[in-house]
Amino acid sequence: MILVTGATGHLGRAVLDTLLQHTAAHQLAALVRDPAKATDLQARGVSLRVGSYTDPASLAAAMPGIDTVLLISGGGDDDGLQQHQNVIDAARQAGVRRVAYTSRALQDPGTLANELMVRHFQTEDYLKASGLGYILFRNILYMDTLPLFTGPTVLETGINLPGGEGQVSYALRSEMGEAIANVLLQDFTDSRIYHFTGAAAYSFHDVAAALALASGRPVVYHDVAPEVLAARMRERGVPEVAIGRTIGFMTDIKHGQESLVSSDLAAALGRQPTGLLEGIKQLYQL
Structure with a gap:
């Protein structure tokens, strides 16, 4: 039986949608904080386990009968690492066979500007040391983040970000969810690491060119200073913590952290992942 945590989030639902296409619903469980948000999953036959990463007792109650846990990484809470450790501890104590974790595909974890990303690799280390079987899904930056980074007026103002000439091997979150589900359905006993990236x-500059081609309008990328982006975000009332994390993402992109390219996603999907132009058309509705 597979337990998917974060089941009402975008990635969790993408995983469950694929799992439900290929296995019986009674073999699936969803960890949710609010069952009212998962009534559709329950209606499809998925077992709901109510719990929270911050509540070890609820996690212990969610684990009986589970063979595999998919731990979808939490948000930016200060105790995020402890939350992940709570899930791993509960799985180990319940005799779960393996834990899969959604980590990050980054070139050099030791030189990250975005400190929030460090906890992914700390979680990896904790999971490896737990004695459990593990699957690490090291995911590249979602292509779905592009509209958030470029802003709603990108077709009028162009892209104004401090990303330098850095490159990202973007992939769609929905395809990552599909690929994760495909791997979880495989029966293997060894621990594995996957790098899920675009092709x-x-x-x-490439993103701007794709936007221009898809929209028929001129779109240009301007490499601005981090201070310029921060000032513009403050004008829009963005919290300082969010500004800092955005600058961190941009700095890591500039330094090539997100440029890893792997064929693992294509292999797990059984096809090439969606490329930049088609992804842009979908995400920007062009």
């Missing part, structure tokens, strides 16, 4: 890496 090519793209700069913001």
Whole structure:
């Protein structure tokens, strides 16, 4: 039986949608904080386990009968690492066979500007040391983040970000969810690491060119200073913590952290992942 945590989030639902296409619903469980948000999953036959990463007792109650846990990484809480450790501890104590974790595909974890990303690799280390079987899904930056980074007026103002000439091998979150589900359905006993990325890496110049081609309008990328982006975000009332994390993402992109390219996603999907232009058309509704 597979337990998917974070089941009402975008990635969790993408995983469950694929799992439900290929296995019986009674073999699936969903960890949710609010069952009212998962009534559709329950209606499809998925067992709901109510719990929270911050509540070890609820996690212990969610584990009986589970063979595999998919631990979808939490948000930016200060105790995020402890939350992940709570899930791993509960799985180990319940005799779960393996834990899969959604980590990050980054070139050099030791030189990250975005400190929030460090906890992914700390979680990896904790999971490896737990004695459990493990699957690490090291995922590249979602292509779905592009509209958030470029802003709603990108077709009028162009892309104004401090990403330098850095490249990212973007992939769609939905395809990552599909690929994760495909791997979880495989019966293997060894621990594995997957790097889920797109088939090519793209700069913001490439993103601008794709937007221009898809929209029929001129779109240009301007490499601005981090201070310029921070000031513009403050004008829009963005919290300082979010500004800092965005600058961190951009700095890591500039330094090539997100440029890893792997064929693992294509292999797990059984096809090439969606490329930049088609992804842009979907995400920007062009």
